[in-house]
Amino acid sequence: MTAILTAVLLISTLALQAEDAAPVPRIDGDWWTVAGDPDLGKFTTPTQQPVDFAIWPAEDGTWQIWSCIRATNCGGRTRLFYRWQGARITDRDWEPMGIAMQADASFGETPGGLQAPHVIKIGKEYHMFYGDWENICLAKGVDGKTFARQLLPNGKSGMFTEGPGSGTRDVMVLRVGNLYHAYYTASVDKLGKDYVRTSRDLRNWSASRIVAAGGTVGSGPSSAECPFVYYHQGSKYYYLFRTQRYADPPQTYVYASKNPMDFGVANDDRYMVGIMLVAAPELIEHEGQLYMAALLPTLKGIRIAKLKWTPK
Amino acid sequence: MTAALLISTLALRAAETVLVPRIEGDWWTVAGDPDLGKLSTPKQQPVDFALCAATDGTWQIWSCIRATNCGGRTRLFYRWQGAGITDHDWEPMGIAMQADASFGETPGGLQAPHVIKVGKEYHMFYGDWENICLAKGVDGKTFARQLLSNGKAGMFIEGPE
Numbered sequence: 001m002t003a004i005l006t007a008v009l010l011i012s013t014l015a016l017q018a019e020d021a022a023p024v025p026r027i028d029g030d031w032w033t034v035a036g037d038p039d040l041g042k043f044t045t046p047t048q049q050p051v052d053f054a055i056w057p058a059e060d061g062t063w064q065i066w067s068c069i070r071a072t073n074c075g076g077r078t079r080l081f082y083r084w085q086g087a088r089i090t091d092r093d094w095e096p097m098g099i100a101m102q103a104d105a106s107f108g109e110t111p112g113g114l115q116a117p118h119v120i121k122i123g124k125e126y127h128m129f130y131g132d133w134e135n136i137c138l139a140k141g142v143d144g145k146t147f148a149r150q151l152l153p154n155g156k157s158g159m160f161t162e163g164p165g166s167g168t169r170d171v172m173v174l175r176v177g178n179l180y181h182a183y184y185t186a187s188v189d190k191l192g193k194d195y196v197r198t199s200r201d202l203r204n205w206s207a208s209r210i211v212a213a214g215g216t217v218g219s220g221p222s223s224a225e226c227p228f229v230y231y232h233q234g235s236k237y238y239y240l241f242r243t244q245r246y247a248d249p250p251q252t253y254v255y256a257s258k259n260p261m262d263f264g265v266a267n268d269d270r271y272m273v274g275i276m277l278v279a280a281p282e283l284i285e286h287e288g289q290l291y292m293a294a295l296l297p298t299l300k301g302i303r304i305a306k307l308k309w310t311p312k
Numbered sequence: 313m314t315a316a317l318l319i320s321t322l323a324l325r326a327a328e329t330v331l332v333p334r335i336e337g338d339w340w341t342v343a344g345d346p347d348l349g350k351l352s353t354p355k356q357q358p359v360d361f362a363l364c365a366a367t368d369g370t371w372q373i374w375s376c377i378r379a380t381n382c383g384g385r386t387r388l389f390y391r392w393q394g395a396g397i398t399d400h401d402w403e404p405m406g407i408a409m410q411a412d413a414s415f416g417e418t419p420g421g422l423q424a425p426h427v428i429k430v431g432k433e434y435h436m437f438y439g440d441w442e443n444i445c446l447a448k449g450v451d452g453k454t455f456a457r458q459l460l461s462n463g464k465a466g467m468f469i470e471g472p473e
Contacts, residue, residue: 041349059463060414099406106368107451141456143415143465148449148456155367157451 022237022256023309024274027292034094034293035065035084035302043073043080043099049299050082051246052116052170052226052280054128058144063089065293065302066100066117066128074102076112077133083145089286089304100147101139103132107149108156110134116170116226116280119144127202129182131169135161136184138202160197160205162186170226172282173202176260183211183227183240192223194242196261211261215268217244217253226252226280229260232309238263240271241281247299250279273312283307342402343373343392348380351388351407355379358390360424362436366452371397374408374425374436382410384420385441391453408455409447411440415457416464418442427452443469 035050053067063086070079081101086094103109113133120127121144128139128147135158139147149157161168163186171184179198182205186195193213197205217223226243237256240263245251255263255271264271278294284304285291292307343358361375371394378387389409394402411417421441428435429452436447436455443466447455457465 039350042347058414059459060412062414098410101454102406104368104451104453106366106370139454139456142459143412143457145412146409146447146457147454148447149451149454151367151450 021235021312022239022273023232023235023311025239025254025276025292025307026310027276028306028308031303031305032090032092033296033301033303034086034092035067036093036096037300038069038082038084038096040069040072040074040080040082040099045071045073047071050302051295051299053282053293053302054117054119055282055284055293055302055304056119056121056126056144057089057286058085058126059142060144062087063091063094064119064144065094066119067302068115068117072112074112076103077110078112079103079114079133080112081114081117081130084302085145089284089291104149104157107151108132108135108158109137118172118282120173120175122202127173129171129173131171131184132158134164134166134168135159136168136171136182159203160208162188162195162208167221170280172228174229174231174260176231181229181260183229185224185227187221190221191219192221192225193219194224194227194240194263209261210265212240212242212255212263212265212268214266215264216272217242228282230283231260234309239273241276241283243279243281246279246295247297249277250295250297252276252278252281340398340400342394342400343375343404344401346377346390346392346404348377348382348388348390348407351381353379353381362425362427364427364429364434364452365397366393366434367450368452370395370453371399371402372427372452373402374427376423376425380420382420384411385418386420387411387422387441388420389422389425389438393453409457412457412465415459416440416443416466417445440466442472443467 048071050067065084083097083100084094103113110133115131117130137157138150141147166186166188168186195208199205228241230239238260240255243252254274256273281294290307293304358375373392391405391408392402418441423439425438445465446458449455
């Protein structure tokens with residue numbers, strides 16, 4: 001209760017500081033759990049955790065989750081992708097479908113380095129963007145369930161990176177006008193920042209630009225995790241969800257901006273509209289309802305709730 | 313002795329230029345009985361398979377495993393990888409694909425993949441118990457199921473059952 005009151009007070013206080021009347025997102029009702037701690041067979045460990053994930057409807061209307069599972073026995077950086085399937089987004093306890101993908105060093109991916117998938121459908125093709133520990137990569141498919149890794153002319157899967165050791169990861173892609181915007185995080189020199197690159201064809205990407213960094217949450221290596229940008233049609237604001245903590249308790253700062261290229265760098269008072277006690281959130285629109293999916297606070301699964309927007 | 317005589321006799325009847333395939337030297341085992349986790353059974357068997365060289369030069373086997381615990385017709389695809397085709401005991405890489413009834417495939421019905429490379433794309437043809445289907449990829453290791461305009465994977469069939 002104390003945490004909830006504190007969060008409400010914080011949201012109210014921060015809302016007063018923002019420059020404009022951007023509505024704020026709020027969880028509407030109870031969460032339901034859709035994915036748990038999967039059986040990875042010989043790769044299972046007691047400390048494994050489902051972390052950053054993607055959620056989308058497949059071609060047959062079923063709902064899909066691919067999640068990075070960290071701290072497994074797969075070797076290297078210990079991470080792989082696991083898949084769940086649900087008949088409806090409102091169903092609980094979706095069916096575990098097995099290990100979906102592992103990193104492949106032959107294509108430049110760091111062993112055990114798969115992180116944070118994100119899926120969008122463009123025309124008839126599903127595009128899955130993902131991290132390989134250093135780079136942002138792409139896989140494609142047409143059924144929304146099976147994906148084939150895409151390679152560049154150099155035989156590697158990495159499309160772009162902020163450089164070796166920067167931990168370029170947590171990509172999500174939003175179309176703004178005629179340009180696809182790829183938002184992601186990296187920790188160059190151990191300073192966590194949110195970046196964006198743009199593209200017309202999803203293969204050739206612009207130079208990077210920092211869209212959010214520092215500010216109230218500081219500039220530590222985990223200060224700008226899991227960036228997710230959502231365009232709110234009613235207010236014409238772009239919202240950036242920026243995670244700092246996965247647990248104890250989870251924490252994501254929310255920023256609102258009319259400019260999808262700027263959510264505040266160093267000084268974020270103008271853009272910050274609230275704090276949510278969630279980690280790695282993804283927003284999903286389905287049949288006129290908005291949902292938020294996020295990690296369980298125990299870090300042993302994934303949950304979904306309805307989301308609504310309210311005035312400050 | 314009988315077989316050798318038969319081959320010799322048949323060879324004499326054939327045209328001079330017709331060659332006869334023969335095993336040369338010893339066989340080596342590249343794939344064994346895989347660990348399918350909760351889908352394993354003592355009676356499971358790797359049966360019809362595909363073998364191809366991936367873009368990175370490694371060798372790939374996708375095999376139908378029958379008599380598993382996956383339900384339906386009990387069959388799924390499992391993958392192995394070897395550095396060289398002459399290597400023994402290629403590395404087991406895990407379950408690669410299962411049938412999906414949503415796309416017209418018979419549950420547990422995946423059979424007999426076959427892979428060819430056309431241009432830069434790998435084409436994996438496979439059976440779904442009733443139909444011949446297609447999946448495609450570019451690295452030779454990951455494949456995406458292809459769908460027809462009716463939302464199904466089956467391209468052709470000689471008829472149900």
